[in-house]
Amino acid sequence: MNKPVYKLRPSDYWRIGEHESWFADMAAQGLFLKKMGIHFARFEKGEPRKMRYRIDVTEKKTISTEQIETYAESGWDIVTSYGNFHVFSSPEALEAPELHADPAEQSYKLKKLDKKLAFNAGAVIVVLMLMIGMMTSIWFLDGIPTYVIVDGAAIQLTIFTLLIAYMAYHSLVAALSIRALRKRLVEGKPIDHRAPWKKHHLIHTAAAFLFTVLAGASAVIPFMQLVKMDTKTLPETSEDLPIVRLAEVEQNPELVRSEIVYMSDNVDWGNRYSYKWSPLAPVQYETDESGQVPGKQWNDGSGDYSPAIHTQFYKLTFPGMADNLVSDLIKRYKYENSQDEYRKKNHPDLDLLIVHVEKGTKEVFASRGDSVMYVRYHGNAKVGTVIDNVAKKIH
Numbered sequence: 001m002n003k004p005v006y007k008l009r010p011s012d013y014w015r016i017g018e019h020e021s022w023f024a025d026m027a028a029q030g031l032f033l034k035k036m037g038i039h040f041a042r043f044e045k046g047e048p049r050k051m052r053y054r055i056d057v058t059e060k061k062t063i064s065t066e067q068i069e070t071y072a073e074s075g076w077d078i079v080t081s082y083g084n085f086h087v088f089s090s091p092e093a094l095e096a097p098e099l100h101a102d103p104a105e106q107s108y109k110l111k112k113l114d115k116k117l118a119f120n121a122g123a124v125i126v127v128l129m130l131m132i133g134m135m136t137s138i139w140f141l142d143g144i145p146t147y148v149i150v151d152g153a154a155i156q157l158t159i160f161t162l163l164i165a166y167m168a169y170h171s172l173v174a175a176l177s178i179r180a181l182r183k184r185l186v187e188g189k190p191i192d193h194r195a196p197w198k199k200h201h202l203i204h205t206a207a208a209f210l211f212t213v214l215a216g217a218s219a220v221i222p223f224m225q226l227v228k229m230d231t232k233t234l235p236e237t238s239e240d241l242p243i244v245r246l247a248e249v250e251q252n253p254e255l256v257r258s259e260i261v262y263m264s265d266n267v268d269w270g271n272r273y274s275y276k277w278s279p280l281a282p283v284q285y286e287t288d289e290s291g292q293v294p295g296k297q298w299n300d301g302s303g304d305y306s307p308a309i310h311t312q313f314y315k316l317t318f319p320g321m322a323d324n325l326v327s328d329l330i331k332r333y334k335y336e337n338s339q340d341e342y343r344k345k346n347h348p349d350l351d352l353l354i355v356h357v358e359k360g361t362k363e364v365f366a367s368r369g370d371s372v373m374y375v376r377y378h379g380n381a382k383v384g385t386v387i388d389n390v391a392k393k394i395h
Contacts, residue, residue: 002044004042004043005042005045010201011203012174013083014178015177016085016181017192018197019197020052020054020055024052031043033087033089034080036082051089054098058086061081075090075094075096076089103190104186107185114175117175121172144328146327152276152279156218163215225276230276231272232273234289236257241285243285243393244309254293254294258270271290272287274287280321288308288309291307291308293305293307298360308377308379310376312329312373314373322371323352326374329374330342330356334356347391349368357383361378362378362383364377366387368391368395371394373393375390
């Protein structure tokens, strides 16, 4: 038994003339069609022969035995079927008459397929509009699209929307092409049984590869994010994390860690660090740290001195996104503050530095190369100390 040979289809299933031409060219190379799949066709090797292939379309997915016998009497043998399409072959030397002598009759047989493809295109386009609406609301509702895509929460939805967009385009082209084919048949123009197929084969191969990559990414990325995401209690001391520590800002040996207020999953959420991954920011850290100095009061006498610090760090895949991410972080955390209260400053070790100070809270937004850091500190230390630590740790 000959070993089967599988070939990627050169174009979409509704390009009838191109498929007929492709089958004939394969036969001339000694590859004879045996089975059609969604994306691949199975051939068997043999002696090269000049063959003619024709595709008949039926309203139902099955073709009657009587119709097969009628075609066989004219010299056409059934090869395989896929969906509503049925492939027949005949040796070129036999000079068998065409399956459809009247193009207008063939156009009528495509009427149901025309309606089906038009309905499919409409349905997919409606789904695409809904997906675009959802994606747009997630990306732009808060005006922080760079943060949303870098954070990674919307990546799967974005990829899925791209897949739906490809399907919508494919469905629309199919519907328009079949309608155009029916119009030509009504005008008496038969199908070109030797239509060139190599151009669409290249396009179809590239599209199939891209579709496969996107589909794989939509499955792999959420899994990667889940595997690489974790939250732990922040160690008392650490030198290897790209974060600003509270002790480094306070510079007070009497500083101690605050008592645990909320403990869950063995994590002290008042002193924790979380890390996660996304394709556009493979290294992400977010930390909270709180402490107190026994016997020391806030300057206004409001209670025991209990400074706290919050850090977010991003190492980006594309450094060009850094400035936009800083801008989005400001929008995300500015709350009711005026944009004018965020001051841009110069620093020799930073590409971008923006500072906000209000009522004992100092916020620093900084970038250097592919790294972005946001630090929010609540305490008595000067903002310059926070900036110096940011410049040191962002490396």
